[in-house]
Amino acid sequence: MSRFRNFIPSEHFPAEADRYVLYYNACCPWAHRTIIAHAMKGLGEVVQLVEADARDPAHGWWFSGRRGPERDPIYGIKYVRDLYMRADPQYNGRVTVPLLWDKKNQTIVSNESSEIVRMFFEGFDQLLPLEMREVNKLNPLIPQYLRADIDEVNGWVYDTVNNGVYKVGFARSQAAYDDAITKLFSSLDRLEAHLADPRHQPYLFGEHITEADIRLFTTLIRFDMVYYTLFKCNVKMIRLDYPRLHDWLRRLYWDEGPETSGGVFKLTTNFPASGYAQVSAGNGIVPAGPLPHILPL
Numbered sequence: 001m002s003r004f005r006n007f008i009p010s011e012h013f014p015a016e017a018d019r020y021v022l023y024y025n026a027c028c029p030w031a032h033r034t035i036i037a038h039a040m041k042g043l044g045e046v047v048q049l050v051e052a053d054a055r056d057p058a059h060g061w062w063f064s065g066r067r068g069p070e071r072d073p074i075y076g077i078k079y080v081r082d083l084y085m086r087a088d089p090q091y092n093g094r095v096t097v098p099l100l101w102d103k104k105n106q107t108i109v110s111n112e113s114s115e116i117v118r119m120f121f122e123g124f125d126q127l128l129p130l131e132m133r134e135v136n137k138l139n140p141l142i143p144q145y146l147r148a149d150i151d152e153v154n155g156w157v158y159d160t161v162n163n164g165v166y167k168v169g170f171a172r173s174q175a176a177y178d179d180a181i182t183k184l185f186s187s188l189d190r191l192e193a194h195l196a197d198p199r200h201q202p203y204l205f206g207e208h209i210t211e212a213d214i215r216l217f218t219t220l221i222r223f224d225m226v227y228y229t230l231f232k233c234n235v236k237m238i239r240l241d242y243p244r245l246h247d248w249l250r251r252l253y254w255d256e257g258p259e260t261s262g263g264v265f266k267l268t269t270n271f272p273a274s275g276y277a278q279v280s281a282g283n284g285i286v287p288a289g290p291l292p293h294i295l296p297l
C-alpha cells in the first residue's frame with residue numbers, strides 16, 4: 001500500500017511549473033506508466049524527470065551515474081531513501097519508485113503510480129496549451145462515457161495481470177503460485193476475447209488510446225522477455241498464443257504517429273533484463289531469449 005497519497009492540484013500542492021520532480025526507473029512497470037503519461041501530456045517543461053538506478057542491495061534505488069545522474073540534481077544525495085526520510089524522518093515502509101516530489105514543500109506528493117498518472121492527465125492542464133487539455137481533446141485519455149468501463153478493466157487487470165506477474169514471480173508456496181498463475185492466464189484469455197469485439201479495436205476501448213491501454217502495455221511489453229522466463233509465467237507467450245494481444249502490443253510499441261504522440265511507447269520502453277534477473281533469480285543470469293525481444297509488426 002502506498003503511503004503518500006496527495007493530489008495535484010490541491011491546497012498544499014497547486015499545479016505549478018518547475019516545482020515537482022518525478023523520480024523513476026525505466027525498468028519498473030509502475031514507473032513506466034507515469035513516464036508514458038508524462039510524455040503523452042507533453043509535461044517535459046512542467047514536471048522534471050530524474051532517473052534512479054536499480055536497487056543497491058543495501059540502500060535500494062540510488063543515483064549511480066550509469067542510469068540517470070550521479071547524484072540527485074536537487075539535493076545532491078545518493079539514495080532515493082533519503083528523499084523518503086526528508087519527507088518523513090519516521091518512515092519505515094518500502095522505498096519505491098515512482099515518486100513525485102515537491103521541491104517547494106520538500107516532501108513527497110505521491111508514491112502511487114495510478115494516482116500520479118491521473119494527476120498528469122488533468123492536474124497540470126491549466127499550464128498546458130489549450131489543445132493539450134483533456135477537456136478540449138477529441139480523444140481524452142479517460143473519456144467521460146468510458147470512465148466506469150475503464151475503471152472496471154483496470155481493477156481486474158491490476159489485481160491479476162499488473163500485480164499478478166509479481167504474485168506469480170514472488171510466490172512463497174506452490175499453492176500461491178498455482179492460484180496466481182491461473183488467474184493471470186484467465187485474465188489474458190479474457191483480454192484476448194475482449195479485443196475480438198469490434199468496439200474494442202484496435203485499442204482496448206476502440207479507436208483511441210485510453211488509460212487502460214497504458215496500464216496494460218507496461219506489463220505486456222515485458223511479458224515474453226521477463227515475466228515468462230524469469231517470473232515463471234510460462235503457460236503461454238504473448239507472441240505465440242495471443243494473436244490479438246500481440247497485434248495490440250506491437251501497434252502501440254511501433255506506432256510513431258499522432259495517436260502515440262510520436263512514438264512514446266517505444267521511446268519510453270528501455271529496460272535491460274539484467275535488472276529483473278537480479279531481483280527474481282538472485283544470481284543475475286540473463287536468459288538469452290526470446291529473440292528478438294519485440295517482434296516487428
Ligand SMILES: N[C@@H](CCC(=O)N[C@@H](CS)C(=O)NCC(=O)O)C(=O)O
Pocket residue numbers: 001002027028029030031060094095096097098111112113114
Ligand atoms: N504501488 C506502487 C508500487 C511501486 C513499486 O512496487 N515499485 C517497485 C519497482 S518496480 C519498487 O520500487 N520496489 C522497491 C521495493 O519494494 O523495495 C505504485 O504503483 O506506484
